[in-house]
Amino acid sequence: MIKYLVFDFDGTLADSTEGIIKTTRATFARMGLPEPADADVRQGIGLPLKGALQTAGLPADRLDEGADIYHEVFYEIAPKHIVLFPGVKDALAELASLGYRMGIATSRSEHSLVMLLGEHGISQYFEVLGAVGSVERPKPNPDIVLWVLRRMGASPDQALVIGDTVFDIQMGKSAHCSTCAVTYGNHGREQLLTSEPDLLIDDLRQLPRLLRDI
Numbered sequence: 001m002i003k004y005l006v007f008d009f010d011g012t013l014a015d016s017t018e019g020i021i022k023t024t025r026a027t028f029a030r031m032g033l034p035e036p037a038d039a040d041v042r043q044g045i046g047l048p049l050k051g052a053l054q055t056a057g058l059p060a061d062r063l064d065e066g067a068d069i070y071h072e073v074f075y076e077i078a079p080k081h082i083v084l085f086p087g088v089k090d091a092l093a094e095l096a097s098l099g100y101r102m103g104i105a106t107s108r109s110e111h112s113l114v115m116l117l118g119e120h121g122i123s124q125y126f127e128v129l130g131a132v133g134s135v136e137r138p139k140p141n142p143d144i145v146l147w148v149l150r151r152m153g154a155s156p157d158q159a160l161v162i163g164d165t166v167f168d169i170q171m172g173k174s175a176h177c178s179t180c181a182v183t184y185g186n187h188g189r190e191q192l193l194t195s196e197p198d199l200l201i202d203d204l205r206q207l208p209r210l211l212r213d214i
Contacts (some may be wrong), residue, residue, distance in 0.1 A: 016186075017042065027073060048132060089120075164186050170195055183202050
């Protein structure tokens with residue numbers, strides 16, 4: 001029986017794509033490089049920062065430099081472009097009222113995660129925040145989900161991992177959790193289906209009803 005929910009943040013709870021794209025393009029520009037295509041940036045969202053920058057086309061020998069610059073410009077560019085997806089607050093409130101315990105497993109920094117959760121008024125729903133630095137091996141390895149579950153006293157067979165990319169679904173499956181893909185984020189329906197999630201939803205408000213049937 002599912003009692004614990006572990007959410008990705010970017011592309012699942014918050015529409016941060018525009019903020020990430022603008023920050024990534026500003027990073028490349030400051031480095032004197034051609035700005036990447038939006039589609040290339042999208043494909044790396046959900047990975048740790050250096051992996052995301054490399055997916056966007058940053059040369060491997062400049063990843064450290066790029067990550068430093070990205071962190072410098074993020075707070076002046078991204079936050080004003082980050083919003084919650086429609087229905088997220090309602091869905092979280094309903095899930096909490098039904099007794100589900102919730103955590104987050106993200107590839108962003110804990111500092112930015114805490115800031116964004118607070119700004120959007122949803123901090124109270126999450127017991128444990130797994131972020132960059134919580135574990136050594138990043139998504140799609142299972143480590144961060146297992147780290148979150150241990151801190152909630154949960155076993156993988158009691159948990160559902162919810163995310164918008166194949167990296168999230170692969171992470172959840174590797175942790176031996178059930179998985180739910182959301183179609184409104186960074187990876188489309190067809191791409192998500194290749195990872196074979198247990199559930200596929202178009203709106204987070206669908207999740208409480210579906211959980212009742214599991």
